[in-house]
Amino acid sequence: MPSIHFFEEDIRFNLKNKNKVKEWVKTTIAAEGYKLNELNYIFCSDSYLLTINQQYLDHDTYTDIVTFDNSENEGVIEGDIFISIDRIRENAEKFGTGETNELHRVIIHGALHLLGYKDKKPADKQLMTNKEDHYLDARNFTYADSKRLGKADYSP
Secondary structure: OOEEEEEEOOEEOOOOOHHHHHHHHHHHHHHOOOEEEEEEEEEEOHHHHHHHHHHHHOOOOOOOEEEEEOOOOOOEEEEEEEEEHHHHHHHHHHHOOOHHHHHHHHHHHHHHHHOOOOOOOHHHHHHHHHHHHHHHHOOOOOOOOOOOOOOOEEOO
């Protein structure tokens, strides 16, 4: 049965509208002609994601997202997407968007990576941004707090 799960690592973070976000991501995947098997979103801190970036990708930089494609079959989505809540907050301020909207952009960005979209070359990055904008506009739910995410508590 297709499923999307949300987890936290080294922080406590409660995603608002979980079920609506799940349906939105599922609808995006279906609209792109793929089937969903299992997708895990893991919310974490900058330091946690930096360690993953160093350990698995040999990158020594902060990032907002790291996506692991665990799919074994063509056209079927299965993966783990790690998202830094620290980066979401900083990027929302930097780009002048609300934190919830930035989080949704990164959530769909990770799904788009699993759907085969890239973002390293300028043309690929533009297509990725266009797809993000399209699916952000396609959200069929509203969120009460478009400026600030809930508090993320860091575990000792």
